[in-house]
Each structure stands twice: as structure tokens, then as C-alpha cells.
Amino acid sequence: GRPLLERARKATLAAGGQVIEVTRDILAKVSRRDNPQAVIGVFRQVFARLEDLDPAAATGWVALHRVRDPGNLGTVIRTADAAGCGAVILVGECCDPYSVEAVRATMGSIFALPLVRVDEADFAAWRAGWPGSVVGTLLSATVSHAEAAYRRPTLILLGNEQQGLPPDMAALCDVNVKIPMRGRADSLNLSVAAGVMIYAVTN
Structure with a gap:
């Protein structure tokens, strides 16, 4: 329900990305933090030449x-x-x-x-x-x-x-x-x- 998160959700979908809603426990496990933030972004690694x-x-x-x-x-x-x-x-x-x-x-x-x-x-x-x-x-x-x-x-x-x-x-x-x-x-x-x-x- 937060306006900034909604903007991020719409922008992700518009760019062909995927939005997945998960529990707090999963966020904590993925982020390796006991007090995770509300959103985690997953991006392809990029290296220049x-x-x-x-x-x-x-x-x-x-x-x-x-x-x-x-x-x-x-x-x-x-x-x-x-x-x-x-x-x-x-x-x-x-x-x-x-x-x-x-x-x-x-x-x-x-x-x-x-x-x-x-x-x-x-x-x-x-x-x-x-x-x-x-x-x-x-x-x-x-x-x-x-x-x-x-x-x-x-x-x-x-x-x-x-x-x-x-x-x-x-x-x-x-x-x-x-x-x-x-x-x-x-x-x-x-x-x-x-x-x-x-x-x-x-x-």
C-alpha cells in the first residue's frame, strides 16, 4: 500500500520483470538479516569490457x-x-x-x-x-x-x-x-x- 513501493512494482512489471510477494521469514533468509527491509531487488550481474x-x-x-x-x-x-x-x-x-x-x-x-x-x-x-x-x-x-x-x-x-x-x-x-x-x-x-x-x- 505504500506509494513508492507501488511505483516500483509497476515499473518492474512494465520492464518485463517479476514481482513476488513473500513472507518476512523468507525476506530475512534471502537477505541474511534478522530485520530485513520490505523489498529486495534481484538483478542480472553486469561486467563491462x-x-x-x-x-x-x-x-x-x-x-x-x-x-x-x-x-x-x-x-x-x-x-x-x-x-x-x-x-x-x-x-x-x-x-x-x-x-x-x-x-x-x-x-x-x-x-x-x-x-x-x-x-x-x-x-x-x-x-x-x-x-x-x-x-x-x-x-x-x-x-x-x-x-x-x-x-x-x-x-x-x-x-x-x-x-x-x-x-x-x-x-x-x-x-x-x-x-x-x-x-x-x-x-x-x-x-x-x-x-x-x-x-x-x-x-
Whole structure:
């Protein structure tokens, strides 16, 4: 009986979709939450292709190598969307961006930003034609992220939570930078580091 839900129901049917009424218990089981919202949407997974990306469409782009944590991945997607990045590129064996945890962490940005899945070899070949800077993050780098010169469009390449960027991926970068650690912590959470870098290159 809610006007917004009725609009959603009509739009779904008009688009050829299906509307199914279920019990609260089923909603809780499907959503994996004890207090589910009233509506759940089910959509086909969509991936873009590298060759369809237009580097001129945005100043910042994000590539993640073998990211393992779906919560981190979803948060990076959300942050990249918030900053107006062009896409998030998943390089190598990454976790599933369409898992429940990842989708929930995107807070809706899963619908706003192209996602690409690609292996290391295809990414390296495509990166060779990138018109701007490719910037990696490394703890061993000597250049601060705040001092490096970035040519737009800027592609940020981040490694996974445990190992960071391996040498072959770091070698694909025009410059590798570090985010200074001024306290006792020796590193940042991946999604936090991605956020720092995204806003550094898009501001």
C-alpha cells in the first residue's frame, strides 16, 4: 500500500520483470538479516569490457589486484563512485563484487559504476595504451602520494590486503607512491588507502 513501493512494482512489471510477494521469514533468509527491509531487488550481474572504457570520461580510475575482502571491495566501489571515477577494474582472482557482503558495502554504487574483470596479461596489454599516469601504492616507495605528479586521467593500482602490489604489477606503474604512516600503525586498510588515493588524484 505504500506509494513508492507501488511505483516500483509497476515499473518492474512494465520492464518485463517479476514481482513476488513473500513472507518476512523468507525476506530475512534471502537477505541474511534478522530485520530485513520490505523489498529486495534481484538483478542480472553486469561486467563491462576494458575495450569499452573511455579514459577521457573521468579523471580518476581504480584497478584492484587480487582483492580478497568483499567488504573492502564494496567500500572501494562506493568511494570511487562518490569521487566520480570512471570504473573499478578487478585484476586477477578477486573476490566476487556481487556477493551479498560486497553489494551491501557499495550502498547502491554497484549500479552506478562500470565493473571490469580481467586477468593480469590482458590488463598489462591494455595498460600500455593508457594516456595518463598509472600510479601504484607501495610501502617501499619513496615518493609521498601528496607530492607525486599525476597526469590525468590517472589510473590507481592497489594490491590486495595481505601482500600489496607484487613486483610485476608495480612494474606496470609510471610511479609508485606511499601514504606516510606517522603513528605506530605500519599500514592502512585497503579501502581507506584507496579512498586517500582516489581523492588525491581527482581533486
